Amino acid sequence: MSRAEAKPAALYHRTVVWLLFAILLLPLAGTLLYSLSTSWSASILPDGLTFKWYVALWGDARFLNAFGQSLLVCFGALALSVVLILPLLFVVHYHFPKLDGLMNVLILLPFAVPPVVSSVGLLQLYGSGPLAMTGTPWILVGCYFTIALPFMYRAITNNLQAINLPDLMDAAHLLGASTWKAAFLVVLPNLRKGLMVSLFLSFSFLFGEFVFANMLVGTRYETLQVYLNNMKNSSGHFNSALVISYFFFVLIFTWAANRLNKDKS
Amino acid sequence: MSNHPGSTAKSVRVKAKWLALLWLVPFAVFFVVFQVAPLVWVTINSLNSPEGWGLANFSKVFSSRFYMQAIKHSLEIAFWSSLIGMAVALLGSYSLRQVDSRLRDFVMAFSNMTSNFSGVPLAFAFIILLGFNGALTLLLIKIGLIESFNLYSKNGLIVLYTYFQIPLGVLLLYPAFDALREDWRESAALLGAGTWAFWRYIGLPVLTPALLGTFVILLANALGAYATVYYLTTGNFNVLPIRIAGLVSGDISLDPNLASALSMILVGLMAVITVAHQLLLKRSYHVAR
Numbered sequence: 001m002s003r004a005e006a007k008p009a010a011l012y013h014r015t016v017v018w019l020l021f022a023i024l025l026l027p028l029a030g031t032l033l034y035s036l037s038t039s040w041s042a043s044i045l046p047d048g049l050t051f052k053w054y055v056a057l058w059g060d061a062r063f064l065n066a067f068g069q070s071l072l073v074c075f076g077a078l079a080l081s082v083v084l085i086l087p088l089l090f091v092v093h094y095h096f097p098k099l100d101g102l103m104n105v106l107i108l109l110p111f112a113v114p115p116v117v118s119s120v121g122l123l124q125l126y127g128s129g130p131l132a133m134t135g136t137p138w139i140l141v142g143c144y145f146t147i148a149l150p151f152m153y154r155a156i157t158n159n160l161q162a163i164n165l166p167d168l169m170d171a172a173h174l175l176g177a178s179t180w181k182a183a184f185l186v187v188l189p190n191l192r193k194g195l196m197v198s199l200f201l202s203f204s205f206l207f208g209e210f211v212f213a214n215m216l217v218g219t220r221y222e223t224l225q226v227y228l229n230n231m232k233n234s235s236g237h238f239n240s241a242l243v244i245s246y247f248f249f250v251l252i253f254t255w256a257a258n259r260l261n262k263d264k265s
Numbered sequence: 266m267s268n269h270p271g272s273t274a275k276s277v278r279v280k281a282k283w284l285a286l287l288w289l290v291p292f293a294v295f296f297v298v299f300q301v302a303p304l305v306w307v308t309i310n311s312l313n314s315p316e317g318w319g320l321a322n323f324s325k326v327f328s329s330r331f332y333m334q335a336i337k338h339s340l341e342i343a344f345w346s347s348l349i350g351m352a353v354a355l356l357g358s359y360s361l362r363q364v365d366s367r368l369r370d371f372v373m374a375f376s377n378m379t380s381n382f383s384g385v386p387l388a389f390a391f392i393i394l395l396g397f398n399g400a401l402t403l404l405l406i407k408i409g410l411i412e413s414f415n416l417y418s419k420n421g422l423i424v425l426y427t428y429f430q431i432p433l434g435v436l437l438l439y440p441a442f443d444a445l446r447e448d449w450r451e452s453a454a455l456l457g458a459g460t461w462a463f464w465r466y467i468g469l470p471v472l473t474p475a476l477l478g479t480f481v482i483l484l485a486n487a488l489g490a491y492a493t494v495y496y497l498t499t500g501n502f503n504v505l506p507i508r509i510a511g512l513v514s515g516d517i518s519l520d521p522n523l524a525s526a527l528s529m530i531l532v533g534l535m536a537v538i539t540v541a542h543q544l545l546l547k548r549s550y551h552v553a554r
Contacts, residue, residue, distance in 0.1 A: 014368070016360035020353070021372050024379045024431065027390035030400055034393050044404050084295055087288040095282045109300055112535060114489030116506045117528040120513050121303025124310070124521050131298070142299040149296075179281060210384045210492040215514050228385050229496055236393065243386040254378045 028247065035240030053241040063242065066227035073137050073213075073223060074206045077144030078199055084145065085152050086195075090183055093160050094169060100157070107150035115211040118143070122216055135220040143212045148202040155201075159194030163187070193260055200257035204250045311525035322526035332508065336530065338419060339505040343487035346426030347480055353427070354434025355476070361435070362442050373439070380432035384492035391416060391425050392497070417498055425493060430483050437482060441475030474546055481542040485535050505531050 035053055037046030057063055092099045122143070126133045133139040165187065172182035210225040218226060228242055314321040326332045361369050382390075394401045395416045405411045415421050445468060453463045469476075491506040500507050500515075505527060512524035 010363070013360040013363040016356055017364050017368060017372055020357040020360075020431075020435075021375060023353070023428075024376060026401070027387065027394050027428065028379070028382065030394040031386075031390040033400075040400075041398055044400055044407065080295070084292040088292045091285045091288050095285050106296070109304070111485070112539075113300070113304055113532060114491070114506065116489065116491045116509050117307060117532060118300070118303045120509060120521060120524045120528050121306035122299070123513050125302055125306055142295060145295060146300045204381050208381055208384055208386070214492075214495075215510060225385050225492075228389070232496070232499075239389060240393065243389055246386060247382060250381045251378055254374075254381065258374055258377075 031240045031243050035237060035244045037237065040237075053235070053237045054245070056238060057241045057245060062222075063227065066222045066224050069137065069221055070207060070224040073140045073144065073221075074203055076137070076141045077148065077206060078202060080141055081145050081148045081152055081202070082195070082199070085149065085156070086188075086191075089153065089156050089160060090187065093157070093165050103153065107153050110146045110150050115143070115147075115209075116215070118146075119212060119215040122212075134216050135218070137217065137221045139216050140212055140221075140223075143216070144206050144209065147209065148206060151202055152198045155198035156191060156194055159191055163190045193263070197257045197260050200253045200260070204253040204257075207246070207250060207253075307525040307528050310522050311529045313522050313525075322523050323530075325523065326526055326530065331503070332527065335503045335505050335508045335527075336534075338503055339488055339531075340534070342419065342422050342426055342504065343484050345423045346430050346487050347483035349423070350427045350430025350483055351434050351438070351476065351480055353431050354438050354479070355472075357431070358435050358439040359442060361439060373435070376432045376435045380429075380436065383429045385496045387429060388425065388493045388496040391428070395421070395424070417502070422494060422497070422502065425497070426487050426490065429490075429493070430486065433486060434479055434483060437479040438475060441472055441479075444475070445471050477542055477545055481538055484538050488531065488535060 033046060034040055036049050036051070038048040038050045038052075040046035088103075092103060122139065123134055125131070126139060133142075168186060168190070169179070169182050172186045173179070177186065208225060209223075210229070213223045213226050214229060217223075219230065222230070224242075224246060228239065228246070231239055231242070311322055312318055312320070314325075361372060391399075393399055395414060396402065397415075399414075399416070402411075402414045402416075406413065416425065449467060450463060453467055458466070489506060491510065494502050494504055494507060495510070498507075500511060509524050509527045509531065512518065512520045512527070
């Protein structure tokens with residue numbers, strides 16, 4: 001390819017990338033502008049700019065409550081996931097590597113079964129009886145564990161393969177460490193970064209979960225997404241401030257994950 | 266337990282290995298309670314109806330124009346949003362590979378972040394942008410590109426779904442270009458192939474498996490989507506997930522068994538798509554492994 005041809009090609013690729021960026025940015029930029037405008041209806045640009053919607057939002061008790069409850073449910077689900085998935089990964093990869101094949105099939109289930117389908121069964125099974133928990137945050141913690149599972153399992157598996165688990169354990173054993181000690185003091189610190197990255201990313205999509213929260217719990221333990229849905233008839237500017245505040249949090253967590261990922265390499 | 270060579274130490278280790286399986290019990294309990302049991306309940310009860318066990322729920326669905334319309338809408342929106350989303354992602358990820366790394370890293374990171382901008386917040390943002398009085402709608406009408414735009418229609422939903430398909434498409438397609446070596450392009454050019462011929466005979470065939478795989482994931486993503494369309498149309502637009510949710514959590518006409526049958530149809534559609542993908546993959550001549 002000669003130089004004369006290369007220039008228009010480079011210009012074309014830059015244009016496509018900027019267009020892609022513009023398409024992805026547009027809904028966010030629109031919402032941001034709406035959240036900062038005094039009033040904006042039936043015109044292409046807003047009438048004036050203000051911060052009052054953010055002040056109103058962050059002074060609203062119901063919002064703060066929903067925000068806190070969202071955080072609690074997400075952190076609870078992530079803590080549960082770590083407690084359940086880390087031992088699983090260790091046992092599978094150290095003692096029974098053949099189970100990995102089975103696990104790879106099992107973790108497809110949360111993908112193959114949409115939340116709306118699971119909810120049908122969950123509502124009937126746990127609406128009453130010994131495991132009655134619809135309408136409580138506990139059912140969300142359990143369901144969010146299943147959402148985070150495939151992602152965390154794959155991410156940490158890649159990490160375990162990278163540190164060469166059997167060799168690491170053999171070395172630790174040779175130096176006199178028990179399996180327990182080796183798992184906690186040798187393997188776990190090596191997984192710390194990969195685990196943090198997968199936790200940050202899991203948080204950013206669990207924080208936006210709506211289907212389970214709305215169908216199984218609703219207003220009885222209002223999360224941020226359910227609150228946004230219930231505020232549908234209030235001011236659009238107020239809701240914009242809510243959406244931007246929500247996305248800002250997601251942004252922080254994905255950014256942190258990105259940074260950690262870069263440090264690793 | 267220290268690991269001295271010897272038969273006792275070995276038997277202790279074997280015992281420890283089986284004891285380790287106990288660690289899987291809590292995981293298995295939670296997985297069964299929150300993932301397997303609901304699916305089993307849905308599967309069994311899809312065959313249960315007031316008339317007794319059998320296929321009554323399914324024949325009710327397939328003879329109802331209302332439910333058939335929901336299935337048709339779901340498939341149409343999923344198909345078109347996946348196709349357009351994938352086309353945009355394909356053009357985008359190819360160009361992403363050709364620009365300097367600073368711009369690339371920035372746009373890739375941004376694309377990954379927007380993949381979390383979905384569901385209710387996304388629907389809300391689209392109302393502001395493309396609703397009846399949305400800024401973009403007004404702008405496009407003013408410059409005469411469109412006469413009107415109805416976000417709350419099938420076409421409106423296709424636009425909205427396409428938006429959330431793009432970041433996922435980029436995420437899946439960007440690594441696929443690893444298979445397409447840059448020197449092939451130069452070789453093809455030396456042999457007299459133009460841009461069109463290169464893509465027709467080399468580029469697209471090599472990318473076919475990745476494109477098919479991406480398409481399947483995007484289809485599944487769109488078929489199961491619920492939050493966006495629920496918020497946008499307050500549960501009034503007729504697609505499968507809305508109908509399923511309506512039958513278990515609506516105020517009127519609760520029928521969990523019928524909801525189960527619809528759920529099985531939704532999961533079945535995804536299974537058919539996945540199997541078709543596997544078959545196509547086997548038939549496409551360029552399979553690396």
